[in-house]
Amino acid sequence: MNKLAGSIIRRKENSLLLNQAFRDLLKSNGLLDFETIYRFEGGQSVKKISSRSIVRIKLDAPEKHTLYLKRHVSEKIKPFNSSGTPSQGRLEFENICDFRENSIPTVTPVACGEHRIHSNQVESFVLTEDFHPWISLEELIRERPGFFKGRQGTVHKKVLLDKLGQLAKKMHRSGFNHRDFNATHILLRYTDAGQLHEPALFDLQRVDRKRMFRLRWIIKALAELNYSLPEDLFTPEDRRRLFQAYHGKSTLSIWNQFQCLWIQKKTARISRHTDHMMAKRAERRRLGLPER
Numbered sequence: 552m553n554k555l556a557g558s559i560i561r562r563k564e565n566s567l568l569l570n571q572a573f574r575d576l577l578k579s580n581g582l583l584d585f586e587t588i589y590r591f592e593g594g595q596s597v598k599k600i601s602s603r604s605i606v607r608i609k610l611d612a613p614e615k616h617t618l619y620l621k622r623h624v625s626e627k628i629k630p631f632n633s634s635g636t637p638s639q640g641r642l643e644f645e646n647i648c649d650f651r652e653n654s655i656p657t658v659t660p661v662a663c664g665e666h667r668i669h670s671n672q673v674e675s676f677v678l679t680e681d682f683h684p685w686i687s688l689e690e691l692i693r694e695r696p697g698f699f700k701g702r703q704g705t706v707h708k709k710v711l712l713d714k715l716g717q718l719a720k721k722m723h724r725s726g727f728n729h730r731d732f733n734a735t736h737i738l739l740r741y742t743d744a745g746q747l748h749e750p751a752l753f754d755l756q757r758v759d760r761k762r763m764f765r766l767r768w769i770i771k772a773l774a775e776l777n778y779s780l781p782e783d784l785f786t787p788e789d790r791r792r793l794f795q796a797y798h799g800k801s802t803l804s805i806w807n808q809f810q811c812l813w814i815q816k817k818t819a820r821i822s823r824h825t826d827h828m829m830a831k832r833a834e835r836r837r838l839g840l841p842e843r
Contacts, residue, residue, distance in 0.1 A: 555656040555682060555738065555751040559648045566664050568644060573661045573680075579612045585664040589622060589676050601841045602626075603639075607681075617681035618661055626673050638665035639756055640675030646727075646755035647679070653725040655718070656738075656751035658682050685751060688734040692781060699784045703745075708789055710747050711739075716796025718750050719772050728768040730757035733779035769797060769810065774817035778825070 560571040566585040569577070582588050594606040597619070608618045623639045637645065644663035651657060658679045665675040688711075691698060699708050715737065722729060729736065729752055738751040759768070777790055794811055795801055803811070835841075 553656065553748065554659055554680070555685065556651065556654070556749075558652050559660060561648060566666065567662050568641060568664070569662045570660050576610065576613070576616060577662060580610050582662075585666050585676075588620065588662065588664060588678060589666070589674060591620060594620065617683070619679050619681065621677050621679075623673075623675045625668065626675060627671055628673055638673045638675035640677040641665055643677045643754075643756045646758045647677075650722075650725075650727065650752070650755060653721075653727075655722055655725060655727070656749050657755060658738075658751070658753045679753075682738055682751070682753065685738040685740045685748075688737040688739055688750075689779065691739060692734060692784065696781075696784060707745070707747075708785065709792065711750075712789060712793045713796045714747060714750050715776065716793050717799075718752075719769070719776075720797050720799070722752075723765065723768050723772070726760055726762065728759040728765075728772060729755065730759055730771070731775065732772040733775045735779065737776075770813050770817050773797065774814050774821055777814065777818045778821045 562569045562571045562574065564574070565583055567583065567588075574583075577583050577588075582591070591606070591608065594608040597605040597607055599605075601624070603621060603623045606620045606622075608620055610616045610618065621640070621643070626639055628636060628638065640663045644660050647657050647660040659682075661678040661680055663675070663677045665673050667673050698704060719732065722732075731754060732752075736752055736754045738753055740748040742748070773794060776793070780790070791811070794807070794814070795803070798807060
């Protein structure tokens with residue numbers, strides 16, 4: 552069974568929005584309201600910056616589960632939130648559910664909650680299930696670079712790039728664009744025989760649904776992914792294959808060739824911007840300032 556697929560039955564209870572399948576687990580561990588989840592103490596810190604933190608939590612009753620708690624701190628919203636704009640925690644929970652509703656594999660949501668602390672500030676969280684044994688493409692590249700080298704590595708790349716191109720196309724046709732569509736947020740799982748399951752996505756906090764910008768989604772998504780694929784492992788021919796897989800054709804039109812050039816230029820801009828941001832972060836660390 553693929554636990555990164557399938558629709559979610561949502562349920563409102565107390566101050567939470569729940570995945571019905573996890574209601575009994577949360578109840579058994581006394582985690583059925585905003586405060587007990589958001590203020591949860593313990594677990595293993597995965598990430599902590601000024602605006603949010605991520606903690607790995609292990610629950611034993613009634614059976615073992617590993618969950619990830621992402622907390623958003625003092626998030627600013629419009630006064631009184633008259634537009635109904637959700638908090639970041641609820642937004643990600645709903646994005647996850649909507650992706651799965653459209654048969655786009657992603658992590659399993661457990662719960663989300665939000666709490667107003669001022670007229671224009673909220674605290675929020677999203678709780679998701681551990682995605683093991685899937686791993687990120689970034690981790691695979693880092694831990695097993697040889698996986699994409701040699702004759703067998705060429706086969707691995709072809710299959711992967713074909714599936715990623717198809718995944719991006721399906722995502723866009725469903726009306727979504729993951730604004731961080733890169734190796735960090737792509738999940739993979741291979742069988743013992745080396746066959747690739749359908750890739751999945753996670754960290755759906757930043758998802759664009761504005762269809763007026765849909766023509767640019769392919770540019771942004773493939774440029775993000777291009778930048779995250781190491782040049783010593785993925786050649787220009789590999790990147791072209793990714794683009795062709797997105798369009799489902801081997802012969803490119805003049806418009807397609809223009810798109811390719813546009814993606815290359817966008818990739819270069821992402822590289823320059825990332826270098827600038829990394830330099831700023833290094834300077835903040837040097838000065839002893841917290842990461843944003």
